[in-house]
Amino acid sequence: MRPHVARKLAEVEASYRLAVPAAHRCGLQTCQEDGECGFPTRCVALPSDLSDDGETAWRQExxxxxxxxxxxxxxxxxxxxxxxxxxxRLSWQVHTYAGAWAEVGIGIGGPHPQDLWVVEGAYHGYW
Incomplete structure (x- = not known):
């Protein structure tokens, strides 16, 4: 893309962006990447509620x-x-269960993402 076209495109994109109030800068991953809240109408986390251990990102997922x-x-x-x-132990059970269903032709052998999410929460002590 030509530089002058890219610059104009960036200016047009910037004109469509809405200003996000400072109250929505909650520190979640989507807010940290570009400095703007990815979901300003659904943002419920406050900076005081966030912890540095990843529990907020796990709960957000x-x-x-x-x-x-x-x-x-x-x-x-x-x-x-x-x-x-x-x-x-829980991870072993989840993978064994998924593997058993894959042996009979149901599924592709990997556990459901929700099961892996629960295992991650158990490992880190979030629940």
């Missing part, structure tokens, strides 16, 4: 796909060593 996290575990099941062993 579940919200975007309509998935619900399992019931919150008791505190001792969320301790690091216990939750890592439990997540390993």
């Amino acid at each position: 579940g919200f975007d796909n309509g998935w619900k996290a399992p019931e919150r575990r008791v505190w001792w099941k969320r301790l690091p060593v216990i939750r890592h062993i439990a997540a390993l």
Whole structure:
């Protein structure tokens, strides 16, 4: 593309962008990439609600796909060593189940993304 055409195209795209209020700069991944909120009408997270451990991104992924996290575990099941062993066991069960269905010709062998999302949450202690 010619430089002067690219510049004009960028100016046209910029004219269609709406100014996002500072209250919507919540720090989610979509907001950090380009400095603008990707969903200003649905943005519910405030900067004070965010944590640096990735739980917000994990919950946002579940919200975007309509998935619900399992019931919150008791505190001792969320301790690091216990939750890592439990997540390993859960991951083994998920992959075995998906592999069993793939052997009889149903599915392609990989687990459902929601199952992997739950395993990730168990590993990190989000639920």
